[in-house]
Amino acid sequence: xxxxxxxxxxxxxxxxxxxxxxxxxxxxxxxxxxxxxxxxxxxxxxxxxxxxxxxxxxxxxxxxxxxxxxxxxxxxxxxxxxxxxxxxxxxxxxxxxxxxxxxxxxxxxxxxxxxxxxxxxxxxxxxxxxxxxxxxxxxxxxxxxxxxxxxxxxxxxxxxxxxxxxxxxxxxxxxxxxxxxxxxxxxxxxxxxxxxxxxxxxxxxxxxxxxxxxx
Amino acid sequence: xxxxxxxxxxxxxxxxxxxxxxxxxxxxxxxxxxxxxxxxxxxxxxxxxxxxxxxxxxxxxxxxxxxxxxxxxxxxxxxxxxxxxxxxxxxxxxxxxxxxxxxxxxxxxxxxxxxxxxxxxxxxxxxxxxxxxxxxxxxxxxxxxxxxxxxxxxxxxxxxxxxxxxxxxxxxxxxxxxxxxxxxxxxxxxxxxxxxxxxxxxxxxxxxxxxxxxx
Numbered sequence: 044x045x046x047x048x049x050x051x052x053x054x055x056x057x058x059x060x061x062x063x064x065x066x067x068x069x070x071x072x073x074x075x076x077x078x079x080x081x082x083x084x085x086x087x088x089x090x091x092x093x094x095x096x097x098x099x100x101x102x103x104x105x106x107x108x109x110x111x112x113x114x115x116x117x118x119x120x121x122x123x124x125x126x127x128x129x130x131x132x133x134x135x136x137x138x139x140x141x142x143x144x145x146x147x148x149x150x151x152x153x154x155x156x157x158x159x160x161x162x163x164x165x166x167x168x169x170x171x172x173x174x175x176x177x178x179x180x181x182x183x184x185x186x187x188x189x190x191x192x193x194x195x196x197x198x199x200x201x202x203x204x205x206x207x208x209x210x211x212x213x214x215x216x217x218x219x220x221x222x223x224x225x226x227x228x229x230x231x232x233x234x235x236x237x238x239x240x241x242x243x244x245x246x247x248x249x250x251x252x253x254x255x256x257x258x
Numbered sequence: 259x260x261x262x263x264x265x266x267x268x269x270x271x272x273x274x275x276x277x278x279x280x281x282x283x284x285x286x287x288x289x290x291x292x293x294x295x296x297x298x299x300x301x302x303x304x305x306x307x308x309x310x311x312x313x314x315x316x317x318x319x320x321x322x323x324x325x326x327x328x329x330x331x332x333x334x335x336x337x338x339x340x341x342x343x344x345x346x347x348x349x350x351x352x353x354x355x356x357x358x359x360x361x362x363x364x365x366x367x368x369x370x371x372x373x374x375x376x377x378x379x380x381x382x383x384x385x386x387x388x389x390x391x392x393x394x395x396x397x398x399x400x401x402x403x404x405x406x407x408x409x410x411x412x413x414x415x416x417x418x419x420x421x422x423x424x425x426x427x428x429x430x431x432x433x434x435x436x437x438x439x440x441x442x443x444x445x446x447x448x449x450x451x452x453x454x455x456x457x458x459x460x461x462x463x464x465x466x467x468x469x470x471x472x473x
Contacts, residue, residue: 093396107352109359111326116352130345137322137331144324147359148367156368157385166381181308
């Protein structure tokens, strides 16, 4: 399997999940500006015509896109890692999908995508921060007294930790106002799989920023 | 089971899926402004603290939120309706989730939510329409020569038909530029389950608009 990623993008959750599973797959870096594989210069558009990461290329050549779908596929591929409730636990699976959808639609796409864009107009950022503040408050309530989103670590935590990590770059969000969320993110950053992913991807992200400056 | 809905909201996809399955569940209308059950005045916040529809209340009282999770739960609850690839078809399920995630994050939350808000600033709408046009172009390509998103009708079609139907209210989007998408929506609107859902929900939506005017 090949996981196409860009440093610190939502694809980092796939890296975390694979590390939790002890799986070895090819991680292939895509430059998000040129939309090319960094090492080879190969065009990424044939892999995902929309140009965004992650994409998971299976051994038969099939490509999966959309992070929530990829994370569930990884969980199913390595069931012994217990990164999702067992398939027989229908309600547990439904709750996992509920969290993945909330993280993807409300937090990632609704809240963070506009705030992270360095070309996004200030009016758009202000509107976004106001509209989606309730989602952080909701998450803060849900995390009260909980270590993970579900009863144990799951791919939803890998995704949430990745998205919350972006708040380092969004001055519009003060995590101090959401203490359970802040404490959760600190716990996740200390988790070996997450700490290792950050240690690998932060230098790659800095290198990406340097390339952008030069270009 | 109780499905909490608001007229023409994404909850309509649950109504369509249930009709396809021939299932009879309670459909409970929520006023999206007052966040109360229309018939009883009951507060909706205890059902979904975020206030949005749909929510699916199971017979044991468990509440599921997030449309993608609810649609997959409905598909699993009525397997004989074949609204999703069978659970044994892992790749088929992954492809279903890929579409559900694309519809939810890219089309619903990314593109349509800002365009539909009557309080959304014009700058936000313009930024959104520009940023997400590529998603409609992508969908248009994917629908070339296909009747459905997967090989047969699935809950992803129920969701996509519901979201595309909103383009009636978004002058920023000209479906004429995406002929396969336009033809798909016309086919879906002619499908009995979708036509029946629209015939039920359009008058309820008009009544909602009337209440808003009065308030």
